[in-house]
Amino acid sequence: MMKNLLRLFALSLLSVGGATSFVNIASAQTARTGFFMETSKFRHQINPALLEDNPYFSIPFLGNVYASTISSHHSDAFIYKVTDRNTGKKSYDTFMNPSVTPTQLYRRLGNKDVSLDVDFSDNIFSIATNGFGGTNLVEINLKSASRLELPNNLFHYAKEPNSFNTYQLNHMALKHQSYLEFGVGHARNIDNHFTVGAKVKGLIGLAYADVEANQLQLQQSGMGWQVSGHTRGTVAVMNTAPTFDKKGRFDGFEELSPGITGWGLAADLGATYEVHGVEGLTVSASLTDLGFINHKKAYALRNDVQRSWSFDGFRKTQQENENMLNEGIEQFKDDLQELLSLHDGGKTTKSSSLKSTLNIGAKYKLPFVKHLNVGLLYSKHLEGDFSLDQFTLGAAWHPIAPIEVGVSTTLVKNKLNFGTMLTVQAPRFQVFVGTDFFSGGFSEDGLLSSRANNINLGFTIPLD
Numbered sequence: 001m002m003k004n005l006l007r008l009f010a011l012s013l014l015s016v017g018g019a020t021s022f023v024n025i026a027s028a029q030t031a032r033t034g035f036f037m038e039t040s041k042f043r044h045q046i047n048p049a050l051l052e053d054n055p056y057f058s059i060p061f062l063g064n065v066y067a068s069t070i071s072s073h074h075s076d077a078f079i080y081k082v083t084d085r086n087t088g089k090k091s092y093d094t095f096m097n098p099s100v101t102p103t104q105l106y107r108r109l110g111n112k113d114v115s116l117d118v119d120f121s122d123n124i125f126s127i128a129t130n131g132f133g134g135t136n137l138v139e140i141n142l143k144s145a146s147r148l149e150l151p152n153n154l155f156h157y158a159k160e161p162n163s164f165n166t167y168q169l170n171h172m173a174l175k176h177q178s179y180l181e182f183g184v185g186h187a188r189n190i191d192n193h194f195t196v197g198a199k200v201k202g203l204i205g206l207a208y209a210d211v212e213a214n215q216l217q218l219q220q221s222g223m224g225w226q227v228s229g230h231t232r233g234t235v236a237v238m239n240t241a242p243t244f245d246k247k248g249r250f251d252g253f254e255e256l257s258p259g260i261t262g263w264g265l266a267a268d269l270g271a272t273y274e275v276h277g278v279e280g281l282t283v284s285a286s287l288t289d290l291g292f293i294n295h296k297k298a299y300a301l302r303n304d305v306q307r308s309w310s311f312d313g314f315r316k317t318q319q320e321n322e323n324m325l326n327e328g329i330e331q332f333k334d335d336l337q338e339l340l341s342l343h344d345g346g347k348t349t350k351s352s353s354l355k356s357t358l359n360i361g362a363k364y365k366l367p368f369v370k371h372l373n374v375g376l377l378y379s380k381h382l383e384g385d386f387s388l389d390q391f392t393l394g395a396a397w398h399p400i401a402p403i404e405v406g407v408s409t410t411l412v413k414n415k416l417n418f419g420t421m422l423t424v425q426a427p428r429f430q431v432f433v434g435t436d437f438f439s440g441g442f443s444e445d446g447l448l449s450s451r452a453n454n455i456n457l458g459f460t461i462p463l464d
Helices: 003-015 032-036 102-109 152-161 324-340
Strands: 056-059 065-071 079-083 090-093 116-133 134-150 167-187 194-221 225-239 242-244 250-253 262-274 281-303 308-311 341-353 356-365 371-381 387-398 405-411 414-425 427-433 450-462
Touching: 032 356, 032 371, 032 405, 032 414, 032 427, 056 356, 116 242, 152 167, 152 225, 167 242, 194 281, 194 324, 194 341, 225 341, 242 341, 414 450
Parallel strands: none
Antiparallel strands: 056 116, 056 450, 065 116, 065 450, 079 090, 116 134, 134 167, 167 194, 194 225, 194 262, 225 281, 225 308, 242 250, 262 281, 281 341, 281 356, 356 371, 371 387, 387 405, 405 414, 414 427, 427 450
């Protein structure tokens, strides 16, 4: 699953904004477009109060599958189509290929630091039924969330190390958490205007990583570099121990061994209010994933604050062949390992909060067009020092019983993205597919041009 933690840095970095990414990853758990739709069965993932009077049974493992990447850069900032000088064939390689000029890299990279958020959620099982004065839910989900941050000048150093004798890399970070979630929920009407909902969730940890490097100073020394600063990390992968090379540096994990890393608890809270005096207007608010996991089977990785170590620098592509992209990623991973120089810190216990989300929304049923909704949804995702804001404007139309169509536009990282969702419902069967970030085209190198991509699909059996 995660043979090498530092490979996550390389794979994520070199897949930024693309159709696939470095790990399966959960700030979001369902497409935001579905929030505005009457037939969306999984709106309760955004606000548990929306579970009210929405009974269903999900097809195991296929009820609600969601995957998302949101990045600061397009993938073509790091992956380039190059020509093999021996065969004349075109293939992809990283920015470390000698045929990729520094000017090309810096033009696409710009001045921003690199960041990437990747989320994944799979509904393994869920059933919602009416009873006890409201609607009740039992569900099992697999969730995963990751975030990567790298400084812009890391890539200047990697590409043209001899431009300066000294480099300062202020901050690098990788956070990852995967877990199983066992939840029970209930939603009910309080009166004619208020609906409240809540979930309580037991969590089983599967994987965790928190790796950070601060104030790294690289000083040219002969043919190599001397590095000083502070690097540290905590990792846990099921029941699998990390491995270290002959110099004592972290270089991966033993063969994957089934197990759990720890336990935790979480809750979702939400409410909706049908505004008195404004027919058709409903406002809502929720807090989701308020909780933690205590990873008892974790391992510390560290490097003394005052210690300095040698680094040979990042290597350029050595061979041009059809596998050079994979080889380039592997090479970049190895060089990152050497740069961070993480050593064994022994076993440890680490408590980690979930990626909590505040959601505030409003939806209005237009009086002059039947079954046409418009609305707004604001979300703020929080995880320690990291935060991400999303604003969505959406509309949904349910012209006939079997079909509902939703459209949306979302502002994230100062970029507008367009999305859509379709639900098709037959007697005792519903299928839906949608995205909040519709990719409108490809770059000059044939890569997806969007910095944000997601997909949400599922199969359910309505019980109402």
